[in-house]
Amino acid sequence: MKRIAAPALARLAAELARTHDVFVPLAAGDRLVLGRLDPAAPPAAIPWNPWRLSEPLKSIWFPPGRVLARWPRPAAPPAPPRPRALFGAKGCDLRAVSCLDRVLRDHEFRDPGWCAARESTLVVAGDCTGAADSCFCTMMGDLPHPRDLFDLCLSPLEGGFLVEAGTERGERLLAGHGDLLEEAPPGAAERRAEAREALAARVRKGNERFPVRDPFEKSVAKHEGTAIWGALAATCVECNACNIACPTCHCFLLHDLPAGEGAARLRLWDSCFHAGHARMAGGLTPRLQLTERFRNHYHHKFVSFPRNWGVTACTGCGRCVEACMGRIDKRECLHRLETRWIPSEVPAEVD
Ligand code: SF4
Ligand code: SF4
Known part of the structure; x- marks a missing residue:
């Protein structure tokens, strides 16, 4: 497994911004939301959201309002969306994406806007490192770290991040940026597993006041x-x-x-x-x-x-x-x- 230091991660995002619209967590009052990274002034470090952002990911791929058709029909078809890279997705976000994929993609009636936006978006997910009082993923049988549907997954570790590829696209990205990576220190995977289990236990504990047994x-x-x-x-x-x-x-x-x-x-x-x-x-x-x-x-x-x-x-x-x-x-x-x-x-x- 590889490790990427925080400044190197910011460089990776800045390099992606040459070819992608890059979305990263940004502060909005006391909340973190998704904002577009300014390629002219890339940050020294990508802000880290300890749990899911206030805004759901659907607002990027399934926006609140979208023009589906115009009359008269435009002479040229609309340009394909610019590729995007999305930082800050958490496990619950990706589980929600799998729900929407079922409805909007993996079905007889495919939503072309959703499919195109999904395919052209590189997802850089991350482990939760804390939990809001309202978080209850464990009650839903889930865990506070991404398990699938990411291209890269980041797990904070000693001033940097363990980085794991979840797709061939993610592997290609890592292979093309070997200069930004280093070998993970011995025992890193075990320490990641311990941190994940400790946080899951904390979320379970925080929700003990809502005991449920039945499905x-x-x-x-x-x-x-x-x-x-x-x-x-x-x-x-x-x-x-x-x-x-x-x-x-x-x-x-x-x-x-x-x-x-x-x-x-x-x-x-x-x-x-x-x-x-x-x-x-x-x-x-x-x-x-x-x-x-x-x-x-x-x-x-x-x-x-x-x-x-x-x-x-x-x-x-x-x-x-x-x-x-x-x-x-x-x-x-x-x-x-x-x-x-x-x-x-x-x-x-x-x-
Ligand atoms: S807790 Fe469940 S119902 Fe509430 S916003 Fe999240 S996914 Fe939707
Ligand atoms: S359940 Fe709460 S958030 Fe939902 S419509 Fe009613 S008042 Fe609004």
Whole structure:
């Protein structure tokens, strides 16, 4: 295994910026988000995010708004996207990408924008080296380090990083930058395994206050039509932040706009918390009550998505916990669903 020192990693990013749009973690107030590296002023060190960024990766590959078509049709097809390199992805981010790949790529109907953006992006992932209070990847059966879907994975080690290639593209990149690498010191792989296990234990410990034993699919499915949803949704203000922040949510709507002499068709993120989300052509909406929409959100993530795609559509990243205006914690909800916790005064429905 190879090691790369922090200044050498910054040089690698600066070299990539000649041919790629390079995205790195950047501070925005008290949060870290993805920002474009300025090739004219590359940083001396790539900022390190100890856990996942505030922003989900879908905002890069599946942006909040995208023009899908224009009329009249442009004379020339759009130029292919410039290759990108993405630093700062964590294990939960990549698990979410695997959910979206199932829907947008590995399927009869492929989303060309998603496929092109995925293929042209070099992913430089990294181990988590800490955990937010909202992190619960271990509750979802995952671990706080990347396991696949990366080109390179960085694990901090003694002033530098152990670097592991996960694809042929990653191996080629390392082979082409041998001057930036050195042999990893003896025992480095073992020390990495110990650090990973110690952090996983810390995340498990931090979530002991939400004990769950049953599979989430069972806990959620058994409450079809029960009053518990009114209690869980009691403080929901339909702000949609949980959908916007979630790395696996991918509902969208199409919107046509006049554009110059013609028109443009936009794809915009949608939210299943909107009353009109499932409205049909005749005006009927099957989930008029917020309680029903709230239940649908859980049902989709923990019951229907796993039944359709084989994986749960929640990675335990905790972004929805951080973002919720109603202070609703998904871990608490899952715990209550399993234990059938219902207070004595339960609103049957929340409008
Ligand atoms: S539901 Fe919440 S914890 Fe799960 S993936 Fe979405 S934002 Fe993360
Ligand atoms: S973030 Fe919270 S308040 Fe906003 S829609 Fe989601 S559950 Fe409701």
